[in-house]
Amino acid sequence: MSLVIIGSVAFDAIETPFGKTDKIVGGAATYASLAASYFYKKVKIVGVVGEDFHQEDIQNFNDHGIDTEGLQIKKGEKSFFWSGKYHNDMNSRDTLVTELNVLGDFDPIIPENYQDCEFLMLGNLTPQVQQTVINRMKNRPKLIVLDTMNFWMDIALDDLLAVIKNVDVLTINDAEARQLSGEYSLVKAANKIMAMGPKYLIIKKGEHGALLFNEDLIFSAPALPLADVFDPTGAGDTFAGGFIGYLAQVDTINFNNMKNAIIFGSALASFCVEKFGTERIKNLSEEEIQARVQQFVKLSSFVIEK
Amino acid sequence: MSLVIIGSVAFDAIETPFGKTDKIVGGAATYASLAASYFYKKVKIVGVVGEDFHQEDIQNFNDHGIDTEGLQIKKGEKSFFWSGKYHNDMNSRDTLVTELNVLGDFDPIIPENYQDCEFLMLGNLTPQVQQTVINRMKNRPKLIVLDTMNFWMDIALDDLLAVIKNVDVLTINDAEARQLSGEYSLVKAANKIMAMGPKYLIIKKGEHGALLFNEDLIFSAPALPLADVFDPTGAGDTFAGGFIGYLAQVDTINFNNMKNAIIFGSALASFCVEKFGTERIKNLSEEEIQARVQQFVKLSSFVIEK
Numbered sequence: 042m043s044l045v046i047i048g049s050v051a052f053d054a055i056e057t058p059f060g061k062t063d064k065i066v067g068g069a070a071t072y073a074s075l076a077a078s079y080f081y082k083k084v085k086i087v088g089v090v091g092e093d094f095h096q097e098d099i100q101n102f103n104d105h106g107i108d109t110e111g112l113q114i115k116k117g118e119k120s121f122f123w124s125g126k127y128h129n130d131m132n133s134r135d136t137l138v139t140e141l142n143v144l145g146d147f148d149p150i151i152p153e154n155y156q157d158c159e160f161l162m163l164g165n166l167t168p169q170v171q172q173t174v175i176n177r178m179k180n181r182p183k184l185i186v187l188d189t190m191n192f193w194m195d196i197a198l199d200d201l202l203a204v205i206k207n208v209d210v211l212t213i214n215d216a217e218a219r220q221l222s223g224e225y226s227l228v229k230a231a232n233k234i235m236a237m238g239p240k241y242l243i244i245k246k247g248e249h250g251a252l253l254f255n256e257d258l259i260f261s262a263p264a265l266p267l268a269d270v271f272d273p274t275g276a277g278d279t280f281a282g283g284f285i286g287y288l289a290q291v292d293t294i295n296f297n298n299m300k301n302a303i304i305f306g307s308a309l310a311s312f313c314v315e316k317f318g319t320e321r322i323k324n325l326s327e328e329e330i331q332a333r334v335q336q337f338v339k340l341s342s343f344v345i346e347k
Numbered sequence: 348m349s350l351v352i353i354g355s356v357a358f359d360a361i362e363t364p365f366g367k368t369d370k371i372v373g374g375a376a377t378y379a380s381l382a383a384s385y386f387y388k389k390v391k392i393v394g395v396v397g398e399d400f401h402q403e404d405i406q407n408f409n410d411h412g413i414d415t416e417g418l419q420i421k422k423g424e425k426s427f428f429w430s431g432k433y434h435n436d437m438n439s440r441d442t443l444v445t446e447l448n449v450l451g452d453f454d455p456i457i458p459e460n461y462q463d464c465e466f467l468m469l470g471n472l473t474p475q476v477q478q479t480v481i482n483r484m485k486n487r488p489k490l491i492v493l494d495t496m497n498f499w500m501d502i503a504l505d506d507l508l509a510v511i512k513n514v515d516v517l518t519i520n521d522a523e524a525r526q527l528s529g530e531y532s533l534v535k536a537a538n539k540i541m542a543m544g545p546k547y548l549i550i551k552k553g554e555h556g557a558l559l560f561n562e563d564l565i566f567s568a569p570a571l572p573l574a575d576v577f578d579p580t581g582a583g584d585t586f587a588g589g590f591i592g593y594l595a596q597v598d599t600i601n602f603n604n605m606k607n608a609i610i611f612g613s614a615l616a617s618f619c620v621e622k623f624g625t626e627r628i629k630n631l632s633e634e635e636i637q638a639r640v641q642q643f644v645k646l647s648s649f650v651i652e653k
Contacts, residue, residue, distance in 0.1 A: 068480060099386050130531045225436045228574040241443055248533075250553035252572060262569035264600075268534040299648040334651055340567050341647050343606040 043108075043157050044181075044289040046074045046282065047087040047149060047174050050094070051121035052110060054138070055317060057272050059130050065318040066098040069164035071186070072278035075285030075322050076164070076309040078105040078332060084286070085155050087111035087174065089143045091119040095105055101323060110152045115143045131270045132247070134138020151177045160289040162281060163187040163208070168200035183293055184211040186285050187239075188277070191217050206238035209294075210344040212281055214245045227252060228259070241299060243284075245277060252301055255296050261286065262303045263341045265311045265333075273319045276310040279322055283309035349414075349445045349463050349593040351488075352481050352588065353393040353455060354381045354470020356400070357420060357427035360444070361623060363578050364435050371624040372404040374427065375470035377492070378584035378651070381462050381628050382615045383592030385636060390592070393417035393480065395449045397425040405628060406570040407629065419582060427578055434632060437576045438591045443472075457483045466595040468587060469493040469514070475508035490600055492591050493545075494514040494583070497523050512544035514602075518587055520551045532538070534565070557609055561602050568609045571617045571639075578623045582616040586629055589615035614639040623626045 053067030070088045078083045081105040085108035094114065102109050124138035147170055161182040173189060187208040192218065193201045205211055212233065215227060217280035221237075230243050243256040246264070253260040285307035291298050308330060313325035315321045359373030376394045383390045391414040392635055400420065408415050430444035466486040469477040477493060493514040500523065511517055517540065521533060527543075528536035537560035539550050542625035548560040552570070559566040597604050615638060617649045621627045 130473070202352065226574050226576070227571075243595045249552065250567070250569075259572055259646055260571035260649070261556070261572070262649075263569070263647075265555075266532075266534045266567070268532050270532070296647070301651055304649060331653070335653070338649075338651060340565055341569075341614055342569075343566070343610060343644075344605055345610060345644060346354060347637070347641070 043083040043085050044081050044160040044162070044285060045085045045087060045111070045151075045155050045158040046070050046077060046162040046164065046285075047171070048073060048278065049052065049121050049144060050086070050088040050164060051123060051144075052093075053274060053318060054122075055272055055274050056083070056126040057131065058127070060317070061272050062317050063123065064097070066101075067123065067275060067318055071319060072275035072313065073162055073164055073282030074102065074107045075105060075319055076279040076313075077289070077322050077339040078107055078196070078283030079325060079327075080283065081289040082106050084113060085158070087149050087151065087155070088299060089113040089115060089147050090121075091115050091143050092117060092243055094120050098203055105316040108154075110149060111155055113150060118143045125274070126163065127273065131273055143153050149174050149177070151167075156180070158200070159183040160285055161185045162285045163204075164278060164281070165190050165317065168193055168197050168204045170205070172200070172204040173262035174202070175204070183218070184209050184285070184288060186212065186281065188212045188281050189217075191220055196221050202237060205334040210241040210243060211239040212245060212277075212284075213241040214247070218242070218244050223326075243303065245280065251280075253296075253299055253303055255299070258296050260296070260300045261304075262300070263337065264307060265336060265340060267311065267314065270314045273314050274318060276313045276326065279313040280306040280310040282306070304334060304337050305330075348465040349389040349391050349459075349461065350383055350387050350466040351391045351417070351461050351464040352376050352383060352468040352470065352589060352591075353428070353477070354468070354472060355427050355450060356392070356394040356396050356582070357429060357450075358399075359580060359624060360428075360430040361578055361580050363437065363623075364433070365577055366466070368623050370428065373429065373624055374405075374583060375584040377625060378406065378581035378619065378628070379412045379468055379470055379588030379591075379613045381625055382585040382588030382619075383595070385414055385631060385633075386592035387595040388412050390414065391417060391464070393457065393461070395419040395453050395455075396427075397421050397449050398423060400426050404479065409609045414460075415496065417456060417461055419456060424449045428460070429459065431580070435581065443485055452575070455480050455483070462486070465489040465556040466591055468545070469510075470584060470587070471496050474499055474503050474510045478506070478510040479515070480509070490515050490591070490594060491516065492499060492587065494518045494587050495523075497526055500526050514545050516547040517545040518549040518550060518551060518583075518590075520553070520557050522565065524548070525552050532550060549609065550653075557586075559602075559605055559609055560568060561605070564602050564605045566602070568606070568613055569643065570613060571642060571646060573617065573620065574619045577645060579620050580581070580624060582619045585619040586612040586616040588612070605606060610640060610643050611636075614643060
C-alpha cells in the first residue's frame with residue numbers, strides 16, 4: 042500500500058515584509074509530500090516539471106523516501122512558476138507572475154508501482170486532472186482527499202462538482218465553503234457540501250484554525266497563535282500532507298483519527314510558515330513535531346467536571 | 348461579597364434578515380448581568396435609564412436576583428436608544444439611530460451596599476466613567492474586568508490607557524487588539540497590551556472563538572458553529588457576564604478557571620444569538636447550560652498519546 046500525492050511541483054519567487062527569494066522549489070505536491078513523509082514511509086508523487094527543475098530538489102524528495110517515478114520531466118520545457126508578494130499583514134498577497142508552462146497540458150501518469158495506492162491526495166489542480174487521476178487508479182483507494190480553490194468554482198464548477206462526488210474528504214477555506222454552498226452559516230454550508238459527495242469536510246480558517254464536519258459531528262481545531270509568520274506560502278498544502286500522512290500511518294478512518302490528523306497537519310503547517318518556502322519543513326525532527334503537537338494540546342485543553 | 352456590573356441599560360430596536368423588533372430592553376449591563384445571574388447570586392447593577400424604562404424590565408432583573416439599587420431612573424428623561432440593522436451575513440451591521448439621552452452625562456452612583464464588591468465588570472462605556480467607578484470603590488475589588496471598543500481608542504485613547512492600567516482583565520476583539528497595540532500578530536499584540544496593565548487579555552473573535560493570554564500562556568477557545576444566528580446583539584456582553592459570573596462563583600483566579608469561565612461565557616453567548624434581544628437568555632435552565640457546555644467539550648476535545 043502507498044500514499045499517492047498529486048499536485049503542482051513548481052518554482053516560486055516570494056516576497057514578504059521579511060525579505061525575498063529567488064526561484065525556490067514550491068508547489069502543492071512538494072509541500073504535501075514533504076509533510077506526509079514525516080508520518081508515512083511510502084509517499085509517491087505525481088506531477089510534472091520542466092527541464093529547468095533542479096536535480097537536488099528531486100534528490101531531496103528521494104532523501105525523504107518520496108517516490109518520484111510519477112514526476113514527469115519535460116525536456117525543453119519550463120516548470121510552473123508563481124511569484125507573489127505578501128502584504129504587511131501576511132494575510133493577503135498579490136500574484137505578480139503566473140506561468141503555467143508544463144502545467145498547461147498536464148496529463149498525469151500513474152506508474153504501475155503506484156497502483157497499490159490506498160491513500161490519495163488530490164492537490165489543488167484543474168478538477169479534470171484530479172478526475173483523471175481517480176480514473177487511472179485500477180482500484181479505488183481507501184481514502185481520497187481533494188483540495189481545491191475558488192478559482193475552479195468560478196471557471197469549472199461542473200467539473201469540480203463531478204469530481205468531488207467521488208472523494209471522501211474535501212478541504213477548502215471558509216470563503217470557498219460559502220461560495221460552493223451558497224450558505225453563510227458554515228454548519229449549513231457543510232451539510233450542503235457533504236450532500237454533494239464527501240463524507241468529511243475540512244474548512245480551513247488560517248489563523249483561526251479549522252473545522253472538521255462528518256454527518257452531525259463537528260470538531261474545531263485551534264491554530265497556534267504565532268508571534269512571527271515569516272512566509273505563509275504552502276501552509277495549506279503542508280496541512281493537507283500532514284493530515285493524510287498521519288491517516289496513512291494509523292490506517293484507520295474514523296472521526297477521532299481525523300481529529301488527530303488535523304492537529305498533526307496543523308502542527309506541520311505551523312512549522313512551514315517559520316521560514317521561506319520548504320526550508321523549515323525539509324528538516325524536522327520527530328521530537329520537534331511531538332513537542333509542537335503538545336503545544337496544540339496545551340493550547341486547547343480545558344477540564345469541566347460534569 | 349458581590350459582583351458589580353456597570354454598563355448601559357437601554358432600548359434597542361433591531362432588524363435582522365429574520366425580522367425586526369420594536370424598542371426592546373438592551374444594553375451591555377443588561378446582557379452581562381442576566382448572564383452572570385446563572386452562576387452567581389449576588390449580582391448588582393450600576394447604570395442609568397430614563398422615565399420611559401419599563402418597570403417589568405427592572406422586575407425581570409430582580410427576578411434573576413439582580414440588585415438594581417445602583418440603577419438610576421432619571422425623571423423626565425429618556426433611556427439610551429440604539430437601533431441597528433444587520434446585513435445578510437449577520438457579521439456586519441449599520442447603526443440607524445444612536446440617542447445617548449441619559450447616558451450623555453452619566454455619573455455612576457455606587458450604593459453603600461455595593462461596597463462589598465469583589466468582582467467588578469466594567470462594561471463598554473466612556474473610559475472616564477469606567478475609571479470613576481473604580482475610584483468610588485472603597486476597597487479594590489479582587490478582580491476587575493474591562494470591556495471596551497475601537498470607538499474609545501479613536502476618541503479617548505489617553506483615558507482608556509489610564510483606566511486599563513488599573514484592571515486585571517481586558518476584553519476586546521481582534522481588530523481592536525491590533526489597533527491598540529499596533530501589532531498584527533495577536534501574540535505580539537497581547538504582549539504589548541499586557542504590558543499596559545492587564546494581567547489577562549481576552550481577544551474575542553466572534554464566530555472564530557476567543558483567545559486568552561496570561562504571561563506566556565495561551566488558551567484558544569472554540570466558538571460553537573451555529574446553523575442559525577438569529578440576532579447577534581449582546582452576544583459579547585453576554586459572554587463577558589457569563590465569564591465573570593462563573594469566576595465569582597468559583598472565587599479563585601487562575602488560568603484554568605479563566606479557561607472554564609471563557610467556555611461558560613461562550614455557552615451563554617451561543618444561547619443569546621438564538622432569539623431577539625434578551626429573550627433567550629432570560630429563561631435558561633441549569634440543564635440547558637450544562638448540556639451546551641458539554642457541546643463545547645465535544646467540539647474541541649482530542650486525545651493524542653505522547
